[in-house]
Each structure stands twice: as structure tokens, then as C-alpha cells.
Amino acid sequence: MYKIPIYQPSLTGNEKNYVNECLDSTWISSKGRFITEFEDEFATYTGTRYASSVCNGTVALHLALVALGIGPGDEVIVPTLTYISSVNAIAYTGATPVFVDSLESTWQMDPDDVSRKISPNTRAIMVVHLYGHPCDMDPLVSIAKEHGLFMIEDCAEAFGSFYKGRHVGSFGDIATYSFYGNKTITTGEGGMVVTNDETLYDRVVHFKGQGLAKHRQYWHDVIGYNYRMNNISAAIGLAQLERxxxxxxxxxxxxxxxxxxxxxxxxxxxxxxxxxxxxxxxxxxxxxxxxxxxxxxxxxxxxxxxxxxxxxxxxxxxxxxxxxxxxxxxxxxxxxxxxxxxxxxxxxxxxxxxxxxxxxxxxxx
Incomplete structure (x- = not known):
């Protein structure tokens, strides 16, 4: 045991009350009021239109890439100075991660190096807001638009971070968050995918729920994943978001x-x-x-x-x-x-x- 640990969560709000409500109501799996409320409130807080909760931050990244259609033969530009999940999620899809260097001043990905690494196979840029400091979004957004590239924002470490008055995660096509126990707000294990694009949101929801068809019970029309958040985790998340x-x-x-x-x-x-x-x-x-x-x-x-x-x-x-x-x-x-x-x-x-x-x-x- 450390006298001063690297991190410990603060759980002094409504966490226990909301979890007990889940237990009393028996809504403990992937349905329940806290899931919808947490998603809605999170989208509002981060300035995005849609939010879809998932079971951890790594699957949030994978789901975002899948929703964009990233796959074999594609290249995704990503900073080398990042947590391994950013890169592993690219590899899960069969795409190739292409590494870029960082800026000494901010530790964030270097836009000039991003430009140098674009090839005919580049499909997307994964922007990672490392340790909570925002990347320099203006040049990165310009590069993505100029070359017709998707932008994924990895905001796992950047809840509450702003670039020029705007919450990170609202600049790209799609963004992800992590709520692991050492994150600023936590659900124990959990994550969120946010976007301003309704079609991307629908694809995220479709893929995260085993590819279940929207209007036909127990009919699955794509190979999906079981990436949903449970109601207990969402209850903790909502209590954290209140604080x-x-x-x-x-x-x-x-x-x-x-x-x-x-x-x-x-x-x-x-x-x-x-x-x-x-x-x-x-x-x-x-x-x-x-x-x-x-x-x-x-x-x-x-x-x-x-x-x-x-x-x-x-x-x-x-x-x-x-x-x-x-x-x-x-x-x-x-x-x-x-x-x-x-x-x-x-x-x-x-x-x-x-x-x-x-x-x-x-x-x-």
C-alpha cells in the first residue's frame, strides 16, 4: 500500500444511492433509466448531439473505427506517444497504424508530421488528447478536410478539456471516452462514443448490440459485438457527472x-x-x-x-x-x-x- 497512491476515485455523491436503486429495481444489465440519462447528460456536457455508452474505453475506440468502416488495407495515423489501446483498436480492424511524432511544447501529436505521413491508403487520423492537454485542432481539422480523411478523437484522458472554448471530442467525425477507475469521472469500467452524425450514431448502436436489427426481434443483420454498458455502471457515471x-x-x-x-x-x-x-x-x-x-x-x-x-x-x-x-x-x-x-x-x-x-x-x- 502506498501512502500517496497515483490515483483513487472520488465517490462521495449519489453513487451508492443510484446503485442501490438499480439493485432494488433489478435493472442491473444493459437496460435501465441510468443508461439513457447518463448518455443524454454526457452528450450535453461535451457539446455533442449523440452519445452511446459502452463497456470500456478500448471497445469505444474499436466501435468508432468499425462504425466508420475502417478495415484491412486502410491506414490510420496515430501518435506513437499514447496508451496502447489507441493503436490496438486500429489493429483489431485489420487496418495499419501509422505513427507520428509529438510536439515538445504540448506532448501532443505533431500536425506537420501528420501531413508527411499521409498516403493513398490513409483513411483516418486518430487524434489523442494525451493526459488531458488538447491537441492543436485547427491544423489537424484542416488536414483532415483537405485530404478527405475521417477524424477520430481519443478523449479517454481528456474529459473536461477545451480547445478554444470548445470541448474536445466535438471536432472530429466521432470521439471516444474512457471511465476506468482512474479517470476524472469513472464507472469502474466503461466508455462512451460520441458524435454529431446521426448515421454514425445509428451504426454505433447497431454494432455494439450484437448487430440486432432495429425492427425485427432477434434478427441480426451484421456481425456485431457485445459492447454495451450495464445500468449499474451508468448509475455510477451519472452520479460522477453530477459532480x-x-x-x-x-x-x-x-x-x-x-x-x-x-x-x-x-x-x-x-x-x-x-x-x-x-x-x-x-x-x-x-x-x-x-x-x-x-x-x-x-x-x-x-x-x-x-x-x-x-x-x-x-x-x-x-x-x-x-x-x-x-x-x-x-x-x-x-x-x-x-x-x-x-x-x-x-x-x-x-x-x-x-x-x-x-x-x-x-x-x-
Whole structure:
């Protein structure tokens, strides 16, 4: 057990009341009032027309790709600095992930590298809003329109993030979210697919429910999937959504305490850059020397502080490393980055303690 874990959910609202209502009513599977209410409220919160709940964030990505018709022979451009599920979902469809590098300033995918990687087989760009910082959407949207490409936004880590006053997930053709236990709002396990396109929404609903025909009972007209969310998970999600503004504000405060305490310390704090609103799903730093990263994490662990390494670039992993590639910015961030404890109920004293440990370690060298 860690004295200060990397994350723990805040469950102090209506979560228990709503779950007990599910149990009392016996509506515990993929039907019930909480599913519809959670979907409707989530669409409203994120500024999209349609939302369809699913059982986790990875299947949300797969479902979005399937709804767009992505398959063998297609290429999907994706940042290499991302969680593995972004890339695995592309591989599930038989399509080929094409990796791009990141911007040093924001850690997000590099639009110029996206342009360089477009080929006759490119069908889509998967935009990943890493750790809650929005990507630079204006050039990415322009690139997609210029080349007639679909855009999928992976917002698993970016609930509550805004680009130029507009919630991420509302720019592309389709977007996905994760509600795993360490996400800003959680359902334990769960996800959401959102879109402004009615046809895409209908396809998502069709495919996620075993391909069940709309007007004929127990008749299935496509090979579908069992990707539905259950009513208990949706009940937790709705209770979390009711508290979303407060949770997001607390996470912004946590980030501010880190940034203030680490000012002048020879580490780089992952701040927001440009006309964006960073939701700080994870508060992260980079050390100057990659050889310092793991010893610093070990020093924090000895004091009971849990950390994580920033995601390793996916192009370096065995199943995606058949061809040698270099993405120097992503590699630099991946070898030097650390995720710090980032849950909303962290107290200033705990963060001051972590900041002090970091300062002591890096200044002693």
C-alpha cells in the first residue's frame, strides 16, 4: 500500500444511492433509466448531439473505427506517444497504424508530421488528447478536410478539456471516452462514443448490440459485438457527472500546487500551452536526464509515493516494431516523463511533501 497512491476515485455523491436503486429495481444489465440519462447528460456536457455508452474505453475506440468502416488495407495515423489501446483498436480492424511524432511544447501529436505521413491508403487520423492537454485542432481539422480523411478523437484522458472554448471530442467525425477507475469521472469500467452524425450514431448502436436489427426481434443483420454498458455502471457515471465541475476544479488546483511548488526546480511540468483548458487527468513532469527518471521514481516509492512512467512510444513495442522508426520527441518524453499522484482529493500538504522530495532528489543530482 502506498501512502500517496497515483490515483483513487472520488465517490462521495449519489453513487451508492443510484446503485442501490438499480439493485432494488433489478435493472442491473444493459437496460435501465441510468443508461439513457447518463448518455443524454454526457452528450450535453461535451457539446455533442449523440452519445452511446459502452463497456470500456478500448471497445469505444474499436466501435468508432468499425462504425466508420475502417478495415484491412486502410491506414490510420496515430501518435506513437499514447496508451496502447489507441493503436490496438486500429489493429483489431485489420487496418495499419501509422505513427507520428509529438510536439515538445504540448506532448501532443505533431500536425506537420501528420501531413508527411499521409498516403493513398490513409483513411483516418486518430487524434489523442494525451493526459488531458488538447491537441492543436485547427491544423489537424484542416488536414483532415483537405485530404478527405475521417477524424477520430481519443478523449479517454481528456474529459473536461477545451480547445478554444470548445470541448474536445466535438471536432472530429466521432470521439471516444474512457471511465476506468482512474479517470476524472469513472464507472469502474466503461466508455462512451460520441458524435454529431446521426448515421454514425445509428451504426454505433447497431454494432455494439450484437448487430440486432432495429425492427425485427432477434434478427441480426451484421456481425456485431457485445459492447454495451450495464445500468449499474451508468448509475455510477451519472452520479460522477453530477459532480464533474467540482472534480475538474479540484484537479486544476492540484496541478497548480505542483506547478507552484516545482517552480525553479530543474524538472519540466506539463503545463497548458495556447488557447486551451487542460483538464490535468495526470499531472506530469520530465526530468532533464533520462537516467534520472527511474531513480527518482524509486526514491519516491521508498517514501510511499506511487508514480508511473509516461507512456512508452508504441512504435518501440515488439508487436509494432517490425520496421525501425525514429520519433525523437516522443522518445525523449517517453524516457524522461513521470506521472505524479493526480486524484482530486489530494491535499496541499501531500503535494508539498512530494514537491519537496522531487526538489531534494534532483538538486542533489
Amino acid at each position: 464533474a465541475d467540482d472534480l475538474l476544479a479540484k484537479k486544476r488546483q492540484v496541478a497548480q500546487w505542483y506547478a507552484e511548488g516545482l517552480a525553479g526546480v530543474p524538472v519540466t511540468f506539463h503545463r497548458e500551452v495556447g488557447n486551451v483548458h487542460h483538464s490535468y487527468w495526470m499531472c506530469s513532469i520530465m526530468v532533464d536526464d533520462p537516467l534520472m527518471r527511474d531513480p527518482l521514481r524509486e526514491a519516491l516509492e521508498r517514501e510511499g509515493v506511487e508514480t508511473r512512467p509516461v507512456f512508452y512510444p508504441v512504435h518501440t513495442m515488439p508487436m509494432y516494431a517490425q520496421k525501425f522508426q525514429r520519433h525523437p520527441v516522443a522518445e525523449s518524453i517517453g524516457w524522461r516523463g513521470i506521472n505524479l499522484p493526480s486524484w482530486p482529493e489530494l491535499r496541499i500538504g501531500q503535494i508539498q511533501e512530494i514537491n519537496s522530495m522531487i526538489k531534494t532528489f534532483v538538486t542533489k543530482g
